[in-house]
Amino acid sequence: MARIRVRYAPSPTGYLHAGGARSCLFNWLFARHHGGTFILRIEDTDRTRFYKSSLSDIVESLRWLGLDWDEGPEVGGPCGPYFQSERLPLYQKYARELIASGHAYRCYCSAERLKSLREGQRAATPAQNTDAASSHIGYDRHCRELTASQRAELESSGIVPVVRLKVPLDGQTAFHDLIRGRIAIQNEQMDDFVLLKSDGFPTYHLANVVDDHAMEISHIMRADEWIPSTPRHVIMYNAFGWTPPLYAHLPVILSPTGQGKMSKRKLVGTDGREYNVRIREFRSAGYLPEALFNFLALVGWSYDDKTEMLTREQAVEAFDLDHVSRSPAKFSYDKLDWMNGMYIRQLEVNDLAGRLHPFFNAAGVDIDMETVQRMTPLIRERMVKLTDCVALTDFFFVDELHYDPQLLIQKGMTSDQSRRVLSESEALLRETEFVEAALEPPLRAKAEELGLKARQFFGTLRIAITGREVAPPLFGTMEILGREKVLARIATARALLQ
RNA sequence: GCCCCCAUCGUCUAGUGGCCCAGGACACAGCCCUUUCAAGGCUGCGACGGGGAUUCGAAUUCCCCUGGGGGCACCA
Numbered sequence: 088m089a090r091i092r093v094r095y096a097p098s099p100t101g102y103l104h105a106g107g108a109r110s111c112l113f114n115w116l117f118a119r120h121h122g123g124t125f126i127l128r129i130e131d132t133d134r135t136r137f138y139k140s141s142l143s144d145i146v147e148s149l150r151w152l153g154l155d156w157d158e159g160p161e162v163g164g165p166c167g168p169y170f171q172s173e174r175l176p177l178y179q180k181y182a183r184e185l186i187a188s189g190h191a192y193r194c195y196c197s198a199e200r201l202k203s204l205r206e207g208q209r210a211a212t213p214a215q216n217t218d219a220a221s222s223h224i225g226y227d228r229h230c231r232e233l234t235a236s237q238r239a240e241l242e243s244s245g246i247v248p249v250v251r252l253k254v255p256l257d258g259q260t261a262f263h264d265l266i267r268g269r270i271a272i273q274n275e276q277m278d279d280f281v282l283l284k285s286d287g288f289p290t291y292h293l294a295n296v297v298d299d300h301a302m303e304i305s306h307i308m309r310a311d312e313w314i315p316s317t318p319r320h321v322i323m324y325n326a327f328g329w330t331p332p333l334y335a336h337l338p339v340i341l342s343p344t345g346q347g348k349m350s351k352r353k354l355v356g357t358d359g360r361e362y363n364v365r366i367r368e369f370r371s372a373g374y375l376p377e378a379l380f381n382f383l384a385l386v387g388w389s390y391d392d393k394t395e396m397l398t399r400e401q402a403v404e405a406f407d408l409d410h411v412s413r414s415p416a417k418f419s420y421d422k423l424d425w426m427n428g429m430y431i432r433q434l435e436v437n438d439l440a441g442r443l444h445p446f447f448n449a450a451g452v453d454i455d456m457e458t459v460q461r462m463t464p465l466i467r468e469r470m471v472k473l474t475d476c477v478a479l480t481d482f483f484f485v486d487e488l489h490y491d492p493q494l495l496i497q498k499g500m501t502s503d504q505s506r507r508v509l510s511e512s513e514a515l516l517r518e519t520e521f522v523e524a525a526l527e528p529p530l531r532a533k534a535e536e537l538g539l540k541a542r543q544f545f546g547t548l549r550i551a552i553t554g555r556e557v558a559p560p561l562f563g564t565m566e567i568l569g570r571e572k573v574l575a576r577i578a579t580a581r582a583l584l585q
Numbered sequence: 586g587c588c589c590c591c592a593u594c595g596u597c598u599a600g601u602g603g604c605c606c607a608g609g610a611c612a613c614a615g616c617c618c619u620u621u622c623a624a625g626g627c628u629g630c631g632a633c634g635g636g637g638a639u640u641c642g643a644a645u646u647c648c649c650c651u652g653g654g655g656g657c658a659c660c661a
Contacts, residue, residue: 098661133660198659205658208586224587225657249659267590276588276657284659291661315589315656338591339654348654385597385610392599393609412598414591415654422597422611432624468624479622527620534620545620557622 091123092305095156096295098130099141102365103148104351105418106310106340109383113337114308115154116384116406126302127159130295131172132288148366152376152383153399158302166302171294178289181297181327182250182282190326191282193248194230195241201226225278226251250283252292252323260318265306265335266411272318280319292316296323299332308335311415312348335408338387341417349418362420373446373472374423378430382423386416396429428471436463443476450477452484461567465559479559483568488554488576492583497546500539502584507537508547509581513574521570523562530562551580 095111097103118125127149131137146160158164168174185191204227231253233241241248254277261271282293289297299307314336324331339348344356354362363369369379377399384402385395388411397405431439440460447454466479482488496505515529534544549561552573558564565573 096661100661130661136660194659201658251659270589272589278657281659286659288659290659295661310655311590312655313661316661318589336590341654343596387597389598391609395597395610409601410599412591416598417596419596419611425611428624466623469622531620541620543620549621553621555621559622561620 089305090303091118091121092126092303093118093123093308094126094128094299094302094304095154096128096130096298097145098133098136098291099145100133100136100138101141101351102144102367103141104349104364104366105369105383106349107145108148108152108154108366108379109340109386110308110310110337111149111154112152112380112383113388113406113411115156116402117306117308117408118157119403120406123305124157125155126164126166126304127156127169128298128302129160129170129172130291131170132291132294134286134288144365144367148370151370152366152380171289171298174294174298175287175289177301178283178293178297179287182289182293185252185282185323185326186250188326189253191250191252192231192233192279193238194226194251194279194281195233195238195246195248196226196229197246200229224276226280228279231279247285249281249285251279251281252319252326254279254319254322260321262317262321262331262334264314265333265408267336267413270314270317272315274318274322277319277322282323292319292323296320296327300324300327300329304332306333306335308337311336311339335411338412338415340386341415343418343420345417348415362418371449373474374427375430375434375442375473378423378427381430382426386418387412395426424471431470431473432468434467436460436467439463439467442473446473446476450474452477454484458567462559465563465567469559482553482555482558483564488579490550490554492580494550494556495547495580495584497543500543500547504537504539504543505547506581506584508539508544509551509577509584511537512548513577513581516565516570516574516577521566521573523566526562526565548577551577 093114095107095114097107097111115125117123129142129145131142142160149156156162158166159169163169171178182191186193205225208225230248230251255274257274259271259273260277261269264270280292281290283289298304317334317336321331341347342349342354343362344354349364351364353364353368356362363372366379370376380399381397381402384397384406388406390397390402390405390410434442437460440456440463443463444454444456444459447459462476462480462483466476469479470476495509496502511533512530515533516526519525519529530544530548531541534541537544545561546556549558550556552561552568553564568576
C-alpha cells in the first residue's frame, strides 16, 4: 500500500458534534496506527449556510480531544490551501475539463423549473408513474443534449449556467467498501447532478473528488450516509481518468432518543432528559477528553471481547478496519458517564484538582487551589462528571446550614442520646488534633462508650456538621472545615435540639 | 415512491462453520464491605427477528420476509 493519507473534512455550518468527532477520530486513529498523514480540510463551499463561529469551534474541539492534524488550517502543508473556498479556480478548471471531454455539460434550467419538476415527481402516485415518468429520477436532463445554437441563445440571454455531470444512461457503477464489500448501483438510479453552482462554487461532489485526488488521499473513512453518493464520485474519478481512493463507510451514530441518526441539535428524550451532542457541551458538562476519546473510539469499533478502557496509545496501536462494525450504534450516555467516572478516579489528586478548579469558579465558588486539592480526595470517588464537585462540596461554603432538626435523631435513637452525642463530641473535639487520622479513634471510642452504632453516632454528627444525610467522609470533611467551624455547627445543632 | 445499507441480551459489543445450551461492558436487582453516599467485590436477570436452503454440523454461508437506518438539493 502506498502512503496512508486520510482526512476529516467538516463543513463549517455548525459546531462539532459527536458524530463528526467520531468520524474524525477513526481517521486520526487510522493515520496514527499506520504512521500516515492526517489532514483537516474545511469544506466551506456553501456560502448560504456558512457559520462564522463554527470553524473555531471545530478547531478547538478537536484540539481538546487531542486530535491533531498534520496538514490543514493553522498548520499548513504541501497541498494547501485547506479551505475549499480558496481553491475555486481549481474546481472551475476541472469542470471545464469535464465539459471539454464530454463528461459534463452546462445546464440553464431555472430554480423554478427544477422545483416544479421535483414537485411533479413527488405527486405522481405509483399508478400514474408511467415509464416516461419513472425513467427520470431527479433532474430530467433537459439541457443534456442542447445544440450549440440553443446554448448560444441561452447564454446571450444572460443566464448563468451550472455544470452537471453526464451520468451514463445504463450499466452500473460499483465500488469496493473495505468494511462492507462490493456495493453496486444501477446508473439509471442517478441523475445528472450539479458539479459547479452558478455562483462559481463547486458542490460537495466536485470539490470532494478534486481535492481528495489533489491531496493524494489514500482512504476515505466517512459515515454510512455517504454510501449513496459514492458511485457518483466513482463515475467522476473514471471521467477524469483517476484512480479512486479506498472507501470505508462507518456506521452512523443513532440518537439515544430512539428515532433516527443523532442530530446536530440538543436532544431531549421523552422523559425530558437532555443529551449533549456538541463536543463543547460535553466539555462544559464536565466530561474528560480522555474519557470521551475512549468512548468515541468504541462506538462502531471494538478492540476485543472484554476491553473497555483504552489509553490513547493503546487505541492507536490496536485500531484496525476489521473490527469496525457495519451496523449503526446508539450513543450510550449511561456508558459514557460510567467511563468518565472511571477516568476521574484514575486521575492523580493534583491533576484532578487542577481540572476541578475552573468548574468551581464557573459555578461562582470562590476557592483557592490548595483547598481544592484538599477536597479532591474526599469527592474523587463520588463524581461522574467534573461539574459534580460543586454540589458535593456546597456545605463547606455556606455560613448557615439548613436542615430538619429531626434528622439529628438517627434511627433508633432518643433525643437525649442525640444531645449526648453532640455535647460529648464537642468536648472531645476541643482537645483533639484536627487531622483526619487523629479524629477517628476517640470519636469511635465515644460511640462505643455511649452504646451507639457507628451509623447512629456518626449520622448525628454528619447532619450537624454538613447538614446532609449524604456527604463525603466525615473525618476528612472535619479536617478541612477546621475546629472552629465544626464546633460552631455542633453548637448550633445542640441548640436546635433544645 | 425509488435506491442503498444494516440486523447477537434494554444498550454497546465478542463471535469470520464445530472451542457457543453464546463471552464481556453499561444499565438494572440482590448480597458483601462500610460512619452516609459513592467506589470496590460477588451473584443474578437478560440476546443469535421469522421462514426456508446449503452442511455431518450454522449466531456464523445463501435466498425470502419482517424490522431498523440512510439517500434521492445550484447542502455537506
